[in-house]
Amino acid sequence: MDVQQNRIQGAVEVDAVDRQLLRLLRDDGRRPNAEIARALGVSEHTVRKRLDRLRDKGVLRIIGLLDPAATGFPVDVLIGIGVRHGLVREVGRRLAAQGCVAFVGHTTGRYDLIVEAVFQDNDALLAFLGDTLATMRGITKTEAFHVRGVEKFKYMWDLPADGSSEWRATLTKGEAIDQAIASILAMDEEAAVRVAEDVLASALDPLEVLEGGFTVGMRKVGDLFAGEEMGVHELALAADAMKGALGILESAMPRRVKGQDHGTVVIGTVEGDVHDIGKTILVTMFEVSGFTVHDLGRNVPVDVFVKAVEDHDADLVGSSALMTTTMFMQQRLELALKAAGLRDRVKTMVGGGAATQGWADKIGADIYADNATDAVLRAKEARA
Numbered sequence: 001m002d003v004q005q006n007r008i009q010g011a012v013e014v015d016a017v018d019r020q021l022l023r024l025l026r027d028d029g030r031r032p033n034a035e036i037a038r039a040l041g042v043s044e045h046t047v048r049k050r051l052d053r054l055r056d057k058g059v060l061r062i063i064g065l066l067d068p069a070a071t072g073f074p075v076d077v078l079i080g081i082g083v084r085h086g087l088v089r090e091v092g093r094r095l096a097a098q099g100c101v102a103f104v105g106h107t108t109g110r111y112d113l114i115v116e117a118v119f120q121d122n123d124a125l126l127a128f129l130g131d132t133l134a135t136m137r138g139i140t141k142t143e144a145f146h147v148r149g150v151e152k153f154k155y156m157w158d159l160p161a162d163g164s165s166e167w168r169a170t171l172t173k174g175e176a177i178d179q180a181i182a183s184i185l186a187m188d189e190e191a192a193v194r195v196a197e198d199v200l201a202s203a204l205d206p207l208e209v210l211e212g213g214f215t216v217g218m219r220k221v222g223d224l225f226a227g228e229e230m231g232v233h234e235l236a237l238a239a240d241a242m243k244g245a246l247g248i249l250e251s252a253m254p255r256r257v258k259g260q261d262h263g264t265v266v267i268g269t270v271e272g273d274v275h276d277i278g279k280t281i282l283v284t285m286f287e288v289s290g291f292t293v294h295d296l297g298r299n300v301p302v303d304v305f306v307k308a309v310e311d312h313d314a315d316l317v318g319s320s321a322l323m324t325t326t327m328f329m330q331q332r333l334e335l336a337l338k339a340a341g342l343r344d345r346v347k348t349m350v351g352g353g354a355a356t357q358g359w360a361d362k363i364g365a366d367i368y369a370d371n372a373t374d375a376v377l378r379a380k381e382a383r384a
């Protein structure tokens with residue numbers, strides 16, 4: 001008990017911001033402080049101070065790692081070594097002096113030492129086992145374990161979240177994107193939710209994984225459906241997985257900055273169309289970017305859009321259409337806004353899988369975007 005308490009007392013305190021900072025550096029140790037500051041929402045001065053402290057306390061070391069496999073030493077072997085009593089230290093030191101040895105640890109159990117060594121090929125490994133180790137004074141037995149693949153290195157280890165005794169998987173952006181796409185293609189809501197939770201625990205940008213992972217997965221599902229490799233039931237299951245992940249990721253998007261008001265937006269999916277996942281992302285992105293949003297939902301008749309524009313004195317109206325059979329509703333909306341005398345007061349935005357820039361030009365819509373981030377950027381430009 002005393003030992004445990006001493007260990008905890010001596011441990012360096014690493015708070016949530018430190019952990020996020022360490023994760024960012026784990027991906028790229030040369031990431032500029034300015035970029036880290038932006039990602040964490042703190043000043044560069046704070047980043048510098050925290051880095052200095054973590055370095056001083058020995059929590060962080062930024063080093064260059066040489067990859068043996070990439071430099072012509074692909075054979076990676078762990079070797080358990082038994083040593084005659086009294087000679088363990090001496091043998092350990094002699095092993096550590098060998099050029100091919102990357103790690104020497106003193107262990108309990110069947111072996112006294114565990115060594116990791118790298119070789120150009122199996123002949124070099126056999127020479128090391130048969131010549132060097134077999135003739136080294138004090139060694140009584142060896143057992144070699146050829147490492148066929150590595151899932152995790154020590155530097156990838158992370159502390160559990162604050163106040164929790166549970167470790168969550170920590171993912172790089174690439175891993176998160178791959179897993180997000182896979183969970184949608186597998187139509188696995190549980191997996192999608194887990195990936196989304198891991199994204200947050202890994203301090204990754206939820207939007208990047210949403211757009212680059214989950215949304216890409218949904219588009220692939222659409223292609224499989226078009227090629228008749230998936231039915232409507234599977235589409236619905238994939239959509240449930242996407243919605244599960246979306247709920248988690250949305251909760252972590254930064255809330256609207258107080259006092260910011262870029263304008264009022266009315267958003268909905270057009271009549272006859274129930275596809276509302278993209279529309280929901282759009283609503284979130286406009287909200288977190290400082291707009292006041294009125295979400296009309298899906299399957300929304302044109303006159304409901306028009307009434308909402310009038311009632312809320314909207315600056316922008318966005319209509320989403322995912323099908324070639326429903327996109328004409330976006331054109332009807334243009335005409336109805338003109339007929340109501342509102343067209344000059346409001347900017348129109350069209351989007352969703354069916355719409356294109358060409359379509360927007362043809363019907364006279366002001367803004368087209370094929371993702372929610374660009375939609376917000378264009379809306380801000382149009383209002384500037």
Ligand code: B12
Nearest residue numbers: 222226273274275276277278318320323324351352371372
């Ligand atoms: C999930 C899905 C469903 C789910 C929808 C669940 C839900 N609540 O949304 C369910 C199973 C219900 C469904 C039903 C159907 N679907 Co469906 N569906 C899809 C699928 C696979 C994914 C759509 C999606 O969510 N994508 C992910 C989101 C994030 O992307 P997004 O919608 O494109 O949105 C992004 C951008 O486009 C943009 N954006 C979106 N809206 C807006 C709006 C504005 C203003 C702006 C600026 C930007 C913008 O920002 C978003 C975020 O980045 C698509 C395939 C595809 N390639 O789109 C087919 C697809 C749209 N469906 C299709 C079809 C045919 C159907 C059905 C007719 C099938 C049937 N036989 O019953 C029905 C139609 C029901 C109806 N009346 O609407 C076809 C449409 C074909 C066509 N060209 O007309 C598609 C293209 C599949 C295909 N390749 O054949 N579907």
